[in-house]
Structures are given as C-alpha cells and as structure tokens.
Amino acid sequence: MKIGPTFRLAARALRRNKMRSLLTMLGIIIGVGAVIAMVGIGNGARAQVEAQIASLGQNMILIFSGSTTSSGVRTGYGGSGTLKIDDAMAILREVPGVVAVSPEIRSFSQVAAGNQNWYSQLLGESPEYFDMRQWPLTSGAGFTDQEVRAAAKVVIIGKTTATQLFGTADPVGQIIRIKNVPFMVTGLLKSKGMSLMGNDQDDVAIVPYTTAMKRLTGDTKLRSINVQAAIADDIPQVQQQINALLRQRHGITPGRDDDFTVRSQQDIAEMATAQSKIMTLLLASIACVSLVVGGIGIMNIMLVSVTERTREIGIRMAVGAHGRDILMQFLIEAVTLSSLSGVLGIGLGFGTSSALSQFMGWPTQVPVVWVVLAFGVSALIGVSFGLYPAWKAAALDPIDALRYE
C-alpha cells in the first residue's frame, strides 16, 4: 500500500463533493477555532493579570487588619483596625529579610483646588511606599521623614486626580483642600493604569500616614501594612515570621484565630489566575463538545460515502485490493478531512482572537503548544471517527459489493 498515492486518492474523493466535504468539516473547523480563540483570550487575560500583579510592586507582602470577632460578629479584611503603627515598626525592626514597610490608611474624600473639586481615594503611606510599589514621580519629590514626623500637610497626587483638578497645568506647588484642610502638592505620580479589581489606580491622593491619622481620619489604627521582602524566595518565611510576631504582639493565644491576614503578592496572583483558569477550562470544554460533534459528523458522512461507493469498493477488491487497502483509503480520507479542518480551524481561531484584540481591546496570545495540540487532536478525531466506516468498507464482500446497485 502506497501512502502518497492514497492521499492523492483521498484528496480527489473530497474534491468530488466539495460542498459536502466543507459542511462536514465545519464542525471541526468551528470546534478547533473555538478552542484556539478561547485559549488565546484566556492566556491574554492571564498575561494581563500577571502584569497587574507585577504592578503591585516587587516582593510585596500585604497585611490586612481584621477579621475580629466581637460579640459573634466577624468583620472582613481591613474591617476593623487591629494593626497599629507600632506593629509596622516592629516588623521592620524584628523580621529579618524585610527591607521596607509602609503603614496604610485608606479612605475616600472630596478634594478641591480653586473652583474644581473631585472625589478621590485618599491614602496615608510612608515615604518608602513609592519605591516599594515601583511607582515613580513625574514631577516634584516624595515625602521626607521630616514631613512624616511632623505630619506635614503635603500631598502627592495621581494622574487622574491631577487632571481633574488642574487640567494640563503642573500641579506641583499648588494647594488643594482635603476635608477643608489645605495641602501643598509636592509630587505628581506617573500613570499606573487599572488595578486588578478594575479601579483606576491613578485616581488617588497620597499623604504621609501620620498626616492622614492626625488631620484627616482621626484613626489610630491601620487598615493594612505594606511590607517589602528583600528576596522573592524568602517571602514564605517572612510571611511566617510576620504571622508569629503579630500573634505575639496582639496576645493571641494558640488555638484562636488571627485578627489579621498576611497575603503575599503570589497568593493574590494565584487567586486571580485561578478564576481565569476556571473560565478557560469551561470554555475549552464547550469547544471540546463541538469537536466531538464534528467527529460524529465526519463519521456520518464517511458512512454515507462508504454506502455510496460500495460498487467502487467492489471493483477495487475485484482487481486485487486487500481489505487493508480499502481500510487505509477511507481512513486516510477521514484523516485528511479532519486535519484539513484542523488547519482551517486554527486559522479561524487566530482570526477570531486577533479580531477580538483589535475591536474589543482584549489582549490575546495563543501558545504554539495549543496550535500543535489542536492539529493533533483533529487528526486523532479523523482516525477515531473514521475507523468504523473504514472498517465497514474493508469488511465488505467483493461479490455483494460488485452487485450493489
């Protein structure tokens, strides 16, 4: 049996019924196309999430206050302040591997400048915060320790806030009022874009944490503490030590729940990607259903084809074809049909994902592994669904086949 000529034979048989071949292929084309497009979108989304997580900063560990149980009522993360500035200082002092901490106070407030006003997120942070988050200033300067100690009325604002209050003018050196307290703008942050949760990170006004506590919120507790570890590999160990230190400082006896939560950047990344993984899996399984349906379509058409060509099979057997020759002929026909569909489906998938990224602005990327896999699976579908019809053709009796009308 010659494989080359048999492929030519298959190609000719498929060309003979162009419309039918195309319609049969459609199932697999759509299935493979859907898989490729889904994987493209899923991977693009993951890449975006990863980029956003990286934008949190390097080797970041976040400590949230809460949840505490008071009279049986549990509060969420950051719900009730259980973290104190002393906790932050202790972490910096006592946990090895920690290079910087920034106590964080978070609220929302009206900010005004001249006759403009805007509702921004208000953060209280330490001078190290901007380095930790790798968030450079485009003009002005960061806080000084002196300003922190003095609870100075200085503010660094994000791009969005600046635009809303000052338009295109340079805000540095201007005065803005937060809760009717005048603040001097000392710096403008570089644009950082959307956060993981989809809110605008540039819509922000950052003051020293001491200022936030004393002059704006009146809080004495922190919502959270940002910690930066020196080396990525140390993060789990640092997390553990922070945990132990805080339990000790908060006087939590063994067996009782923490009144804080320690999360590393990695933990957050895993949570975020888990969602997109589930989504990708769900979509891919729907696409697989389409592939199976496509395979059944191929089997159906091959069975029809075998019946239609019974006499041809009889002639071939009469002049010396073995059952195996006939089996190969129909199997190769089915595989040609399905692999061709696979190739077209991959094309369709790429077309769809590039159209999506073009028109919807979704980032997409299709890994080569998936392209190879999609092609392999479609060829496999041809083999598995073509086998039965091919076997049926090969098992025909030449006398009956020749007599078939």
Add this chain to the structure above:
Amino acid sequence: MPAVIHLDAVSKTYRSGDVEVHAVRSVSLQIHAGEFVAIMGASGSGKSSMMNMLGCLDRPTSGTYLLDGIDVSKLDRNQLADIRNQKIGFIFQGFNLLARTTALENVELPMFYARRDIPAKEQRERAMKALETVGIAQRSDHHPNQLSGGQQQRVAIARALVNQPALLLADEPTGNLDSRTSVEIMDAFQDLNNQGMTIVMVTHEPDIAAYTKRNIVMRDGVIVTDKVVTTRTSAKEELRRLDEEHAAAQLIPS
C-alpha cells in the same frame, strides 16, 4: 500442458436460514490455455456461482480448484485478492469503471494494488499499451461518462489485460450493448484469443456464444452440455455483413 482451469468435484452450497441451496454440485472441468469458452444457462442454473469461484471472488464449499497450477480453493481473503490481481482479468456487464476517473487511470488501477511497486512511468506505459491493444488509446484522457458503451467496455478490457493475466473472465460482456457494438466486442475477444489469451465468458445469448470455441450449458448446478462449437461465427465477417446491410439501406430511396 497444464490446464489454466482445473476443477475437481467442485461444489458450492449456500445456507439461507435452514435451507441449503446447492448452487454448484460436484462439477469437474478443465479449460486449457488458448481456449475461448462460453458458459450458458438460465438464471438459477449455477453459472453465477461458478463464475464467482472461477474468478476467485468466492471459494468452493468442497472440491479443488487449480488456477494456472495453483490450488486456490484453500486461500484466504488476501491471497485470493492477490490471485485476482495477478492471474485474472475481469470484464463485467456494467463495465464497472470508476466514474470521474480517466480511462488511463482506470486501466492503471490493478497496478495500484500490485504487491510489488511498479514505477509510475511503467504503469503509464503499460496502461497505454493495453488501451492500444483494444484500439482506444486516443481516448485515454476521457472519463467514462464521455465514452460510449462500447468504448467503456474496451477500457474495461484494457484494464483486465494490464497485469497480463492467465485468464480473462467476462460476465455478460455484451449485456448492456446494442447488437453492432456487441459484435465489435466479440471481435476484440476473438483477436485476443487468436493471440493466445484464454477467455471464459458467461452469456445467455446463443448468438454471442456462437463466437466462442466451446459452449458449456449448466442447469441446476451441473454441466448438462459441453460441446465444441462447430459453426463458429467470425466477428469480422459479421461486421462486414452489417456494413453492407447498412450501405444497402442507404441506397433505398425513401
């Protein structure tokens, strides 16, 4: 000289439900190289079963069948296929050409299934030669639906000849043809036979059987008559006569 076909007490029994049908009952027969035999009989006489066994499409239930010296009665499916490929050329009533495939490619088909690889060039040459033998080489690139019945049957004969078989087996070769074309096909058969080809042909038309050298008549699974044809019709003379009749008809003023 060994017989091309040597049947020894060959029987074929079919089983349909509880009933046994004895299609061929202990037939012994020898056909030598260079013979031209017509097997005749009414439907149900067993001639189709006989034909299937002679063509190695089916195995006898009992008895032995030596084809060109090879015992083919015990061979399996694939071995029978190889024998059909190498030893037998089939010609059918319905021509049985592959549609939408050129005459040349149809003739190449048996070489496609030859167990040894034949180079494409040699395949082409041999197919063209076979087409020349039956006088249809100029239509080698035509598809069957572009050919007349007689031309299609010639392509089928070329296909039967291409592997140089020991035996040409024809099943009602003129059944689908008009009378003049039938004579032309018989002419081709007589030419091949004159060159030494052994031909066995099933027919139910006595005037077609008259072109052969030996007539075998079957009834109820046994051979009832086996006689040499004494007054053999020559296809060439018959064609000349038909031409004259045609010419005469043209002269009669209407």
